[in-house]
Amino acid sequence: METIAIRPLATADEARQCAQMMCTTDPWITIGRGFEECLGIVKIPGREVYVSEENGQVRGFVIVNMGGAFIGYIQILCVHDSVRGTGLGTRLIRFAEERIFREAPNVFICASSFNPRARALYERLGYQLVGELKDFVIAGESEILLRKTIGPLRPK
Numbered sequence: 001m002e003t004i005a006i007r008p009l010a011t012a013d014e015a016r017q018c019a020q021m022m023c024t025t026d027p028w029i030t031i032g033r034g035f036e037e038c039l040g041i042v043k044i045p046g047r048e049v050y051v052s053e054e055n056g057q058v059r060g061f062v063i064v065n066m067g068g069a070f071i072g073y074i075q076i077l078c079v080h081d082s083v084r085g086t087g088l089g090t091r092l093i094r095f096a097e098e099r100i101f102r103e104a105p106n107v108f109i110c111a112s113s114f115n116p117r118a119r120a121l122y123e124r125l126g127y128q129l130v131g132e133l134k135d136f137v138i139a140g141e142s143e144i145l146l147r148k149t150i151g152p153l154r155p156k
């Protein structure tokens with residue numbers, strides 16, 4: 001089977017599809033992010049949004065932040081529940097890694113404490129624990145910060 005290409009988000013309709021996918025699944029249901037808030041995240045200026053789309057349907061997407069304190073942060077990763085477990089999430093992460101490693105030596109990603117399967121996926125792909133941000137997004141839960149690195153910011 002031909003694999004679907006991953007490319008930059010192109011239309012307002014695709015942005016809405018991404019927001020819809022997010023707000024109807026965990027972790028964002030538990031966190032309490034509705035459609036408008038998710039759409040706002042997808043449309044944050046300067047963030048890079050990459051989608052896997054087929055016949056007008058977004059199957060999955062990844063949002064990369066190349067600014068801020070931790071350059072190379074995978075802010076959002078989401079695959080439509082109809083195609084989960086088929087390798088698309090892994091492809092989106094690898095795509096984001098290739099993009100980030102062209103400019104920076106670290107990739108950062110968070111998994112919610114109530115999302116152990118996502119954390120397991122990241123660890124299988126070589127991400128290591130940085131630390132636990134307790135009560136970071138919602139009370140009683142943590143964000144687990146993970147990092148994959150190819151070297152220091154300033155090599156000798």
Ligand SMILES: CC(C)(COP(=O)(O)OP(=O)(O)OC[C@H]1O[C@@H](n2cnc3c(N)ncnc32)[C@H](O)[C@@H]1OP(=O)(O)O)[C@@H](O)C(=O)NCCC(=O)NCCS
Pocket residue numbers: 025026027077078079080083084085086087088089090091110111112115117118120121
């Ligand atoms: C996490 C996610 C992006 C993985 O995408 P995917 O295409 O299913 O991933 P792959 O097929 O490449 O790999 C499968 C692995 O993903 C993880 N996974 C599968 N379904 C998942 C789900 N509903 N929630 C979280 N992780 C899941 C598991 O580690 C799985 O491995 P396993 O079957 O051995 O447990 C996708 O499941 C998803 O969008 N989940 C809901 C949103 C989410 O949790 N995003 C991550 C936020 S930190």
